[in-house]
Amino acid sequence: MIEVQDLTKAYGAVTAVDHVSFTVNKGEILGFLGPNGAGKTTTMRILTGYMPATSGTAKIAGFDVFGDSMEVRRHIGYLPETPPVYPDMAVEDYLDFVARIKNVPSDKRAARVTEAMRKTNLEDRRAQLIKRLSRGYKQRVGIAQALVHDPDVIILDEPTVGLDPKQIIEVRNLIKGLAGDHTIILSTHILPEVSMTCDRVVIINKGKIAAVDTPQNLTSQLKGGQKIRVEVQAPEKALRDALLQVSGTTRVDSEQLPADGHLVAIVETAQGADIRSAIAAKIVQNGWPLFELRGVSLSLEEIFLELTTDDAAHAQASAN
Amino acid sequence: MRNLYAIYRKEMRHYFVSPVAYVCIGLFLLISAFFFNFFLSAVIQQSFQMEMQSMQFGMPQQFDVPGQVMRAFLGLLSTLILFITPFLTMGVFAEERKRGTMELLMTSPISEIQVVLGKFLASLSLFAVMLLPTASYVVYMYLHSDPIPPWRMLFAGYAGILLLGGSLLALGTFISSLTENQLIAAVLTFVAFLFLWVLDLGHTSEGGLGSVLQYLSASRHYDDFARGIIDTSGLIYYFSFMVLFVFLTVRSIDSMRWRRA
Numbered sequence: 001m002i003e004v005q006d007l008t009k010a011y012g013a014v015t016a017v018d019h020v021s022f023t024v025n026k027g028e029i030l031g032f033l034g035p036n037g038a039g040k041t042t043t044m045r046i047l048t049g050y051m052p053a054t055s056g057t058a059k060i061a062g063f064d065v066f067g068d069s070m071e072v073r074r075h076i077g078y079l080p081e082t083p084p085v086y087p088d089m090a091v092e093d094y095l096d097f098v099a100r101i102k103n104v105p106s107d108k109r110a111a112r113v114t115e116a117m118r119k120t121n122l123e124d125r126r127a128q129l130i131k132r133l134s135r136g137y138k139q140r141v142g143i144a145q146a147l148v149h150d151p152d153v154i155i156l157d158e159p160t161v162g163l164d165p166k167q168i169i170e171v172r173n174l175i176k177g178l179a180g181d182h183t184i185i186l187s188t189h190i191l192p193e194v195s196m197t198c199d200r201v202v203i204i205n206k207g208k209i210a211a212v213d214t215p216q217n218l219t220s221q222l223k224g225g226q227k228i229r230v231e232v233q234a235p236e237k238a239l240r241d242a243l244l245q246v247s248g249t250t251r252v253d254s255e256q257l258p259a260d261g262h263l264v265a266i267v268e269t270a271q272g273a274d275i276r277s278a279i280a281a282k283i284v285q286n287g288w289p290l291f292e293l294r295g296v297s298l299s300l301e302e303i304f305l306e307l308t309t310d311d312a313a314h315a316q317a318s319a320n
Numbered sequence: 321m322r323n324l325y326a327i328y329r330k331e332m333r334h335y336f337v338s339p340v341a342y343v344c345i346g347l348f349l350l351i352s353a354f355f356f357n358f359f360l361s362a363v364i365q366q367s368f369q370m371e372m373q374s375m376q377f378g379m380p381q382q383f384d385v386p387g388q389v390m391r392a393f394l395g396l397l398s399t400l401i402l403f404i405t406p407f408l409t410m411g412v413f414a415e416e417r418k419r420g421t422m423e424l425l426m427t428s429p430i431s432e433i434q435v436v437l438g439k440f441l442a443s444l445s446l447f448a449v450m451l452l453p454t455a456s457y458v459v460y461m462y463l464h465s466d467p468i469p470p471w472r473m474l475f476a477g478y479a480g481i482l483l484l485g486g487s488l489l490a491l492g493t494f495i496s497s498l499t500e501n502q503l504i505a506a507v508l509t510f511v512a513f514l515f516l517w518v519l520d521l522g523h524t525s526e527g528g529l530g531s532v533l534q535y536l537s538a539s540r541h542y543d544d545f546a547r548g549i550i551d552t553s554g555l556i557y558y559f560s561f562m563v564l565f566v567f568l569t570v571r572s573i574d575s576m577r578w579r580r581a
Binding site: 048078082085101 | 323326327330333337338419422423424425426428429577578
């Protein structure tokens with residue numbers, strides 16, 4: 001549905017988007033994840049035809065975003081970072097205006113506007129002026145505006161920013177409900193959002209793509225093997241030696257807890273091996289008191305940090 | 321065409337929900353009514369004096385009261401719109417840019433020319449709505465004159481002021497597309513208008529340059545219309561002025577895509 005090939009956008013000397021390529025399949029939700037200033041908004045603006053790329057191509061529903069801009073615009077709904085609303089208009093009038101400029105046929109217009117308001121729970125605010133709405137409701141009007149012409153592709157730039165937790169959940173559910181019929185790209189810098197709503201994630205940093213995968217794969221891939229955290233009361237040297245003897249162990253890091261003098265060891269293991277019982281047996285065999293033993297998995301936060309802050313970690317991640 | 325109408329409709333609504341239209345129209349009608357009354361009584365007084373003089377010296381004199389009032393009144397209207405049109409156009413694009421709604425317009429299947437023309441025609445309609453009530457003063461005067469002066473005078477005068485207003489609106493729309501700040505747009509528009517007015521002073525200097533400047537002055541052509549003459553060169557001047565600035569506005573909006581950082 002969306003094909004992006006070597007997309008580059010330079011503002012003078014600054015390259016905001018640097019040879020970005022990805023594809024989005026029909027009905028999929030793609031998450032665009034990256035720190036502020038990573039190039040998410042720029043990429044989205046190029047996809048919507050708001051600004052041209054310096055080089056590279058992007059196609060939506062088979063139409064080139066630059067060459068066939070009008071056709072592309074008919075196929076997309078777009079919510080920019082700030083909802084593009086007219087404060088002096090009532091919700092329903094505003095959506096009617098958007099439906100008009102999005103070429104919705106006049107006999108379907110009223111139905112489409114009602115449908116968009118129903119999906120975004122705006123029906124009881126239809127006659128209210130947009131300037132009197134709260135931030136969350138304005139955001140919903142912005143989403144309704146992106147839906148009103150029933151586009152194939154919906155592009156949402158930070159759809160949950162500035163909302164309260166309850167509204168965030170509502171918006172996420174709304175987005176999930178839209179997938180299937182619509183292909184969706186959303187950008188965010190909030191990690192749980194991606195694992196909760198998206199089928200696939202593009203991690204972008206400094207204009208470059210750092211990783212593209214499903215949230216599950218990203219998490220398990222970067223786990224590499226597993227990490228096991230052991231809290232035990234034992235002499236450090238002896239513990240390390242003992243743990244290294246367990247088969248499947250690749251590396252042991254240990255550190256002393258200041259509070260009670262317990263040792264905490266992080267044991268890294270080869271992929272696929274579950275050696276928790278072997279470790280427990282080893283410790284018991286040595287007669288050391290065991291306080292805790294558990295598997296640790298990297299959260300998406302850690303992956304994200306690894307991918308976006310440390311080049312060495314980045315290289316390691318790609319090697320995996 | 322449907323897109324153009326959608327923009328036009330939205331703009332008209334916008335004018336009439338915001339206080340801008342009411343304040344502008346109200347002020348315009350108030351000031352123009354006051355001055356019409358002032359001109360009428362001044363000219364009538366003058367005509368009495370002339371009549372008395374002519375009786376004293378026995379020289380019969382022709383004095384065209386409606387024509388005098390009409391010319392003075394049209395001159396006043398042209399000065400008034402100089403001050404009022406910048407307020408009608410200052411927000412046309414500056415506000416859209418500031419609110420971020422430009423992003424909606426520019427990612428909708430609607431061309432720049434449709435956006436610009438829709439907005440321009442809306443401001444022109446508002447201008448006509450503002451102007452037309454003042455014609456009733458003149459019509460009233462005409463109906464109480466003996467003999468009734470040629471209606472052509474009235475039509476030519478109002479055609480002239482509509483053309484002049486349309487040109488100023490086109491220029492103001494263009495200037496509004498250059499900035500996000502409405503106040504700057506209004507001030508720049510006003511300065512540009514003044515400049516167009518004083519080009520007329522070129523007529524004091526002799527020769528080629530003087531006549532070129534005279535031709536370029538917006539007020540010069542207006543004088544012909546105010547005297548009841550519909551001059552082709554004036555029509556061409558105002559229409560090309562409007563087309564030029566509508567075109568420049570389209571280009572200016574289009575160029576935003578390229579220079580946005």
